Amino acid sequence: MFGRFKKKEKISDENLIELDIEEPVDCLCDFTYNFYWNHKGEKMGLTDKIPPNNDYTFQDLVEHLKKGNSIKINGDVGHRLCSSMGVDLAYFGGTGSAIPVGDVFINGNVASRMGISIRKGNIYVNGNIKDPIGNLVEVKSDIKGYRKFISVTELLMDEPKNIKLIGADISGKKLEISDGLIRDTLGARLDKDFEIILDGDADLSTGILMKNGVVRINGNAGNNTAALLNGGTVIINGNCDDFTAVEMKKGIVIVNGDAGK
Incomplete structure (x- = not known):
């Protein structure tokens, strides 16, 4: 799967x-625009300019x-960086399928929930x-000074070349993250017969929108486990918080503990 590792050493595009931010901004490069279908523009608009003095909009x-x-x-970025990146979302008139995307480079720190439900794309962070x-799973970076993260689902479904995993191991059809x-959102949109094992706790929406495969958490999980599960x-192997299997269509959910409300 992985092939020979190659270094690029520098950004080339x-x-x-390139934009500068003075304080953390949430939902940059967020393909859902902070789940726009829920707030209908009350929390952010697609054409809002990125503060404080950038000409670029979120869209x-x-x-x-x-x-x-x-x-x-x-600069430091806020929460939900690159949410659902690499998905042509149907809500905005897309196909709902995975699409190739460019890379995102962060020269600063990143707040929580980077790459929730990400399907494709590379995120580089030097903070x-x-x-x-x-x-996400970390891989050996091909650009000096940056850590590199890729989508777990892309790793398993698209089998990208020149990958060396960090803190994880893959053997056959089993990926173990430790x-x-x-x-x-571990395993989001997975549609192949792979098993993902996380040795530790998970938080929100484990296995969301999965159609095939297995996600196994050797620890506790948060709210919305198996949300929108479709196979x-x-x-x-622990407890869940509330709303387990919310809006589930099909598949199997096993909780070897308390499944919450």
Whole structure:
């Protein structure tokens, strides 16, 4: 699967967008725009400009990534960076399928829930990252000075080349993650017969939108475990918080503890 590792050493994208932020901004490069279908523009607008003094809008960043171009952000960023990145969301007139995207580079720290429900794309960070993180696994970086994260679902379904896992191991159709980080949305949108094992606790929406495969948490899980599950199996070897299997369509959920309200 992985092939020979190659280093790029530096960012190379002539169409790179670069922006400076003075304080953390939530939902940058967020393909859902903070779950726009719930707040209908009350929390943020697609065409709102990114504070404090940037000419780019939140939508500009998403559309730029959809074209395969990269983005570099200088400064600390807020929560939900790159949410659902690499998904052509049906709510906005898309196909609902995975799409190729450009890379995101952060020259600063990242707040929690980076990469929730991410399907494709690379995130590079040269600062600290607060967990829980999303549906991500760390790999050896091909650019000096940055840590690199990719989608767990992309790793298993698309089998990208030149990958060396950090804090995880893959053998056959089994991926075991043991890096100690808490994760949201682990296995989001998985549609292949793989097993993902997390040695430790998970947080929100484990296995959301899965259609095939197994996600096994050797610890506790948070709210909305197996939300919108559409096939496959989610196993929690511990307790869950509330709303387990909310809006589940099909599949199997096993909780070897308290499943919450």
